[in-house]
Amino acid sequence: xxxxxxxxxxxxxxxxxxxxxxxxxxxxxxxxxxxxxxxxxxxxxxxxxxxxxxxxxxxxxxxxxxxxxxxxxxxxxxxxxxxxxxxxxxxxxxxxxxxxxxxxxxxxxxxxxxxxxxxxxxxxxxxxxxxxxxxxxxxxxxxxxxxxxxxxxxxxxxxxxxxxxxxxxxxxxxxxxxxxxxxxxxxxxxxxxxxxxxxxxxxxxxxxxxxxxxxxxxxxxxxxxxxxxxxxxxxxxxxxxxxxxxxxxxxxxxxxxxxxxxxxxxxxxxxxxxxxxxxxxxxxxxxxxxxxxxxxxxxxxxxxxxxxxxxxxxxxxxxxxxxxxxxxxxxxxxxxxxxxxxxxxxxxxxxxxxxxxxxxxxxxxxxxxxxxxxxxxxxxxxxxxxxxxxxxxxxxxxxxxxxxxxxxxxxxxxxxxxxxxxxxxxxxxxxxxxxxxxxxxxxxxxxxxxxxxxxxxxxxxxxxxxxxxxxxxxxxxxxxxxxxxxxxxxxxxxxxxxx
Numbered sequence: 321x322x323x324x325x326x327x328x329x330x331x332x333x334x335x336x337x338x339x340x341x342x343x344x345x346x347x348x349x350x351x352x353x354x355x356x357x358x359x360x361x362x363x364x365x366x367x368x369x370x371x372x373x374x375x376x377x378x379x380x381x382x383x384x385x386x387x388x389x390x391x392x393x394x395x396x397x398x399x400x401x402x403x404x405x406x407x408x409x410x411x412x413x414x415x416x417x418x419x420x421x422x423x424x425x426x427x428x429x430x431x432x433x434x435x436x437x438x439x440x441x442x443x444x445x446x447x448x449x450x451x452x453x454x455x456x457x458x459x460x461x462x463x464x465x466x467x468x469x470x471x472x473x474x475x476x477x478x479x480x481x482x483x484x485x486x487x488x489x490x491x492x493x494x495x496x497x498x499x500x501x502x503x504x505x506x507x508x509x510x511x512x513x514x515x516x517x518x519x520x521x522x523x524x525x526x527x528x529x530x531x532x533x534x535x536x537x538x539x540x541x542x543x544x545x546x547x548x549x550x551x552x553x554x555x556x557x558x559x560x561x562x563x564x565x566x567x568x569x570x571x572x573x574x575x576x577x578x579x580x581x582x583x584x585x586x587x588x589x590x591x592x593x594x595x596x597x598x599x600x601x602x603x604x605x606x607x608x609x610x611x612x613x614x615x616x617x618x619x620x621x622x623x624x625x626x627x628x629x630x631x632x633x634x635x636x637x638x639x640x641x642x643x644x645x646x647x648x649x650x651x652x653x654x655x656x657x658x659x660x661x662x663x664x665x666x667x668x669x670x671x672x673x674x675x676x677x678x679x680x681x682x683x684x685x686x687x688x689x690x691x692x693x694x695x696x697x698x699x700x701x702x703x704x705x706x707x708x709x710x711x712x713x714x715x716x717x718x719x720x721x722x723x724x725x726x727x728x729x730x731x732x733x734x735x736x737x738x739x740x741x742x743x744x745x746x747x748x749x750x751x752x753x754x755x756x757x758x759x760x761x762x763x764x765x766x767x768x769x770x771x772x773x774x775x776x777x778x779x780x781x782x783x784x785x786x787x788x789x790x791x792x793x794x795x796x797x798x799x800x801x802x803x804x805x806x807x808x809x810x811x812x813x814x815x816x817x818x819x
Contacts, residue, residue, distance in 0.1 A: 322781070325616030326370035332379045334606040339383070339524075342604055343490050346522025349514065351507040352604070354495035355527035359421055364528055366804070367543045367621040368607065376526075380493065381425050388428040388489040391415055392496040392503050394436045395443035404497055408796065412446050414497040419455070430487055432457040435502025458483045460502065460509065467581045474588040479512035499551075504582070512589050523586065525575075525602045530555045532569045532600050533608040539621035540611075541570060542652050546628040549648040550641060561598035575599040622656055623783075626663045629653050630806035634789055637809040663806065665785035668693055670808070673787040680788040680812050682706035684803075686714065687778060696788075696812070699729075700750040703786055703794045707752060707779070708759075714775035723769045724758045732758055752797040779803060788812040 343350045356364075358377050365371045372378070380387050393415050402411045409417070415432065422429055432450060434443055437459045450457050463478045472478050492510070494503045507523050514521035529544035541555050558571040560579060579599045586595045596602050611617050629649040635641040653659070660666050669683035672693040680702040681695045692713050694705030712719055732754060750758070756776075762769040779801060786807040790798075798805050 322369045322620065323613065323616040324370040325613035325620065326368040326610045327612050328370055328372045328375055328610065330612075331371070331607060331610030332375055332382075334609050335376075335379050335604070336382060338604050338606050339491065339526075342522065342524050343386075347520050348490050349492075349519055349521040350490065351492045351494060351510050351521060351523050353503045353507050353523070353525045354493050355499075355503070355525065356529070358418060358495050361528070362802070363543075363547055363624070364607075367540050367624050368611065368617055369620045371607075371610070376528075377422070377425065377427075380427060383491065384425070384427045386489055387491040387493055388430045388487060389422055389493045389495060390430050390485060390487075390506065391419065391432045392435055392494060392501040392506050393432065393446075394496075394501045395434050395438065395440045396436050397498070397500065398434075398446050399440040399442045401442070402498065411497040411501075418495075418497065428489065430456075430492070431485055433460055433485070433502065433506050434458070435460045435506065437461050458485055460506065463505075466505070467578070467585075470581070470584045470588055474512060474585055479509040480516070482509045482513075484513040485510060504578075508582075508585055508589070511586075515589050520590070523602070524604050526604050527575075528605055528607050530570050530572055531608045532558070532571060532603060532605065534570070534611070536570050537655060539618045539625070539656060542656060543621040543624040543628070544572075546625045546649055546652050549628065549632065549645045549652070552644065552648060558598050558600045561600040564597040569598075569600040571599045571603075575602075622658050623663060625649075625652055625656060626658060626660055627804060627806050630660060630663070630666075630785075630808075633809050634807045637811075638789065663783070663785065664689075665691055665783045666806075669785045669787050680786065682784060682786040684710045684779070685783040686710060687782065696749070698749065700755060701752065701791070701794055702788070703784065703790060703798060704750055704752050704755040706784065708755065708772075710779065710782075711772045711775040714778055715771045717768060717772060721768060723766075723772050724755070724762050725766070728758045728761050751791065751793045753793060756797070776801075 339352065359374055361373050361376065365373045393411060397411045403409065404411060404414045419429055432455060434447065434457060437443055438461065447457065460482050463473055465472050467473065494507050496503050511521050511523050530541040534540060536555055536557060545553060545555055554573045555570055556573055556576055558569045558576060561567060561569045576599055583596065587593045632641055632646045632649045636643060636646050665683040665685050668691045669681050672683065672695055673679060673681035676695045679696050681693060682702040682705070683691050683693045684706050685691050690713065692706060692710040694702055694707070694709045696702040697705065708723060709719065712721065712723070732750070736754070759769060759773055763773040782803050784798060784803050784805050788810045789807050789812065790805070795805060
C-alpha cells in the first residue's frame with residue numbers, strides 16, 4: 321500500500337482561500353488561467369500520494385456561485401487531431417467531455433473560445449458541431465506580431481479586435497484540454513476589454529507543477545520535468561522573484577521566458593508596472609502546503625520518473641518519441657540516482673520471462689506489496705494471465721482453479737477467430753477485455769468466479785510491468801482500470817502489425 325504524504329483537504333481549503341484573496345485584490349474580478357488537468361489529474365495523484373485526481377474541480381465546486389468557466393481550444397490543435405495521450409481521445413472531444421462533467425457538477429460554463437483561427441477546415445467542422453448543440457462560442461484570430469509587438473497587441477487592432485466575452489461572476493476560470501490552447505491570450509484579451517470598460521480585472525495563473533515553494537531538484541518537481549520531457553521543459557529558479565524579493569522560488573522555463581512580455585502587456589493594459597513582479601507572483605498554487613510526509617512524496621515521485629523513463633523507451637522503440645525525449649528522461653534518472661530496477665515489478669517480470677523461455681511475461685504489485693506474475697500462453701496474453709493470478713491470490717483461490725468455464729471461452733474464441741477473422745497471424749488469444757468479459761459472465765453462476773471478480777477494484781492504482789510491448793487493446797483496458805503500466809522494449813512478435 322502506497323504511503324500517503326499529501327493532505328488533500330488542507331490543500332483544497334488553502335487553495336480556495338488564496339483564490340478568494342486574489343479576487344479581492346482585484347476588486348472582485350479575476351481571470352484565472354488553469355493549467356494542467358481540470359479533471360483526472362492522475363500525475364498529481366501519483367507523485368503526491370493523497371492528492372485526489374479531481375481535487376481542483378471539486379474545489380471550484382465549493383465556489384460554484386462565484387465561478388464560471390471559459391474553455392479554450394486552438395484551431396491548430398483541432399486541425400492536427402491532437403490526442404490527449406492518457407485518454408486516447410482528441411482535444412475537441414475531450415473539451416466536450418469536460419463540459420458535460422462541469423455541467424454535471426452545476427458549475428456554469430460561459431462559452432468556448434476557438435483560438436488561433438485561420439480558416440482551418442477541421443475547426444469549421446467543429447464549430448458546426450457547436451452550433452448544432454447550441455453551445456456558445458467565440459473566435460480569436462492570430463494577432464500580427466504576437467507576442468512581441470506589445471503596442472499593436474494592446475490596441476483596438478490587437479486584443480480589441482477579439483470579441484468581448486460577457487461574464488458575470490467574480491472568478492472566471494479559463495481552461496483547456498491541453499497545452500498550446502491560447503488560455504493566456506484569452507485571459508489577457510479579457511483583461512484588456514474589462515479595463516476599456518472601466519473594470520479593474522485581474523489575471524492569475526494556476527499551475528500545480530512545478531511546485532514553487534519546494535526545492536528546485538525535489539523529486540516532485542523533477543517528476544514534472546519527466547512528464548513534460550517531450551516539450552524539453554526545465555524547472556528553474558525564478559530570477560525575477562529572487563531579484564525583487566530576495567526569496568528563492570521555483571518556476572519553469574516557459575513562464576520565466578514569457579514573463580517580460582506578459583509584464584509589458586499587463587503594464588500597457590493597466591498602467592501599473594508593479595501589477596506582478598515575477599512569474600511566481602502570478603501563481604496561486606498552494607500544493608506545496610499539502611505535503612505532510614516529504615519522503616513519501618519523494619519516493620512516489622521517483623517511481624513516477626522510472627515509469628516515465630520506461631514509457632519513453634517503449635514509445636521511442638515504436639517511433640512515437642524522438643531520442644531527445646529518452647535522453648532527457650535518462651538525465652532525470654541520473655539526477656535522482658535511480659535505475660529501473662527500483663521499480664518493484666520490473667525484475668520479477670523479467671525473471672518470469674527468462675524462466676519460461678523468454679515468452680512475454682508480466683508482474684503486478686498488489687496493495688500489500690506482494691508481486692504476482694503471469695505469462696503469455698496459447699490462450700491468453702501475459703497481462704491477462706498476471707491479472708487472473710493476482711485476483712486469485714487476493715481472493716485466496718488456489719492457482720490451479722479454473723475461473724472461466726470452457727462453455728464461455730470456446731464461443732468467445734470462435735467469435736474472435738472465425739467471425740472476426742482472428743489476428744494477423746490467423747489465431748487470436750484472449751486479451752484483457754476478453755478475459756474480463758468472460759469472467760463477469762461466469763460470475764453470474766459460479767460463486768468462485770464471483771469472488772474473484774470482487775477483487776478487481778483492488779487492482780486500481782497497482783503497478784504492472786510487461787516484458788514485451790503490449791498490444792493497444794490490453795494497454796487501453798489496463799489504463800482504464802487505473803493500473804500504472806510500463807513495458808520493456810521488446811515486441812511480442814516479429815510481425816509489423818501489432819493490433
